[in-house]
Amino acid sequence: MTSIDRRFFLRAGVAAVGGAVLSACSTSESTTFVQPGGAQVRAAEAARRPGSVREFRLLAHEGRADLGGPTVRTWLYGDRLPGQVIRVANGEVVRARLVNRLPKETTVHWHGLALRNDADGVPGVTQQPVPSGGEHLYEFTAAHPGTYWFHPHHGTQLDCGLYAPLIVEDPAEPLGYDEEWVVVLDDWMDGVTGTPDDVLAELTAMAGMTTGGGGHDGHGGMAMPTPTPTASAKWPHMMMNAESDLLGGDAGDVYYPHFLINGRVAAAPETFTAKPGVRVRIRLINAGGDTAFRVALGGHRLTVTHADGFPVEPVETDALLLGMGERYDVLVTLKDGAFPLVALAEGKRGLARALVRTAKSARTPQADARPDELNSRIVGYDQLKPAQDVRLPQRAADRTITLNLTGTMAKYDWAINGRKYDPKIIEPIRSGERVRLSFVNQSLMWHPMHLHGHTFALARTGLRKDTAIVLPGATLDVDFDADNPGLWMIHCHNVYHAEAGMMSLLGYQA
Structure with missing residues (x-):
């Protein structure tokens, strides 16, 4: 706000x-x-x-x-x-x-x-x-x-x-594991290239700088500088070449000089030490502002057990993609040696990393090592199913709320239903209803949409989440039971999109 x-x-x-x-x-x-x-x-x-x-x-x-x-x-x-x-x-x-x-x-x-x-x-x-x-x-x-x-x-x-x-x-706890490791991912610029307020000021200052022609991906006809993998002297906080097929094109617009795991840059990583054969539960959290991370542990496969806190039917994968605000829990049985846990800044040039060491004499992986697992099997929403005890019962929606995700980089007018956040506008719902939210992404950018106070189910698979990526041009339907009364926000978890106006409110009618 x-x-x-x-x-x-x-x-x-x-x-x-x-x-x-x-x-x-x-x-x-x-x-x-x-x-x-x-x-x-x-x-x-x-x-x-x-x-x-x-x-x-x-x-x-x-x-x-x-x-x-x-x-x-x-x-x-x-x-x-x-x-x-x-x-x-x-x-x-x-x-x-x-x-x-x-x-x-x-x-x-x-x-x-x-x-x-x-x-x-x-x-x-x-x-x-x-x-x-x-x-x-x-x-x-x-x-x-x-x-x-x-x-x-x-x-x-x-x-x-x-x-x-x-x-x-x-x-x-039904899971069997020996140790736990909480891993927090972040993109970092504060105190290095400026402040987050500087970033927002730069992004909004570019609004209206348009031409009649086409633009770069989600930039909507903007008179853009030559694409570069980093920021420019004129626009020190903006990237022009962040592209990802996984995210539908434009991966993000903010330049970050560092990417972190648990507050550490890749050159000075945190090390998780254990014995070979130890079964570890890794809790992954993306606390970034504008960056999705593709995560893999070199030499290992991961078993996904939870999405956004709720259990899923276990699925093996080589890597995971986390949008801002998303969390996944995985189990992994550690091999003998030293291995990089790498969080690739999706579509951006850079990575965060930590180390897993089970042998003192094992050679430390290079700081820029990118495990093959990053480009192997990546589990998505369609491959994840909720555990039986957290499935929403089958039921038709009593109410459908359509949330059109609108805006362009050119005008930086990110909004819901073409309207910037206005606290006077509240979508009414009633206690006891099954509510469907239909996210219709009419923009050329991806948006990780987050609902406060509830966990929804993806309509196609039933996967329980509170934050979900909506790709450009796509529609994502999610359902939740209205069982937590109050006034609740729903918004894009790209902090700059939210601040520009991509937020709205749901309210329980008295």
Whole structure:
């Protein structure tokens, strides 16, 4: 949300009660929506049967991060990058106190969790932004086991260092494995080539610079410079040659000088050490702002067990593609030696990497090594099926909401249904409905679309996810049961597309 949007909320007289923002805006003057702190939200939380409380403190502040050589000044949670993992058991209550020592206001969004609405962290919708020097208490039941993460939902702050994993463990975990490794992928430019706000300013400044002719992929007739694999002196934050068949053409538009795994550049990778034969659960999280990653572990096949926190029927693959906001869990039995875990920045020149070492004497793979597995079998949505116990029951949709994904790079007018985000426009739904969201991508760019507060099922396969890639020119239908009352955001998880306007709201009718 831009600063203009935030001022709009304040001018509109948004009222705060118990830390939740109450909005009477709607598509219809007569429509009344369930409020984030309302009785229905409290009842839904009570139905989750909250367990014991686990307390955490999140210090958001400006600090220095060592990326494994390059040292940058950025915004962090605590003193590390990524922030310290929050780990709780299924059914436990997360009580997290955000202490804002940033120079600007902020919030925290708990990505992927079906949590109570007033803890969702969307400024002007579920809470007021937390001012510099202020504090805010988030409290919610972690109702579903899985791999999640948290980050700001305010401006471009996600593309700083403000992110960390949230792992909800299952006390009756059915998977058998010996060790676990949480792997967070990121694209990095903050403190190196500028700031995320600089990137957004550059992208929006190019709006209207069009010609009558065709343009480069999704750039819609723009008078573009000669394509290059990196940024130019005139446009230091924009790439012009990021192309990927997997993503339908244009892979992204933001130039990043570094790509990271767990906060480290490829030249100084994190090393996971174990014995040969150890069975490891790797939890993969893409925390990037504008980059999809193709991930593989050299010399190994991966068994996919979860997508966005929910179990799938196990499938073997050589590599995985993760859009921004997506998570996958995989199992792998480690061989004897030293192997690169490589996250190729899809369509961009660069990679992140970590090392897996099971033999001290094994030769370390070269920093630019690209395992053959990256170009072998890549499992997609159509090859993944949900585990039987998380399948949505067969049922016709009670309501279909069509979400046309519109815009071009030329005008940087990313939007839903041709309309930039407007908090006054809320798509109504009712508790108990089966809702179908039909994402119709009318643009020439791919978009990882994320729904807050719910996990949907892909209509074709039933795969459960909360973030899904919609390719250019494609339609993706997803279904969810309206069982978590409140006001919920749906948006592109490319942080710059979202900030430009590709966001909307769903609201439960009271």
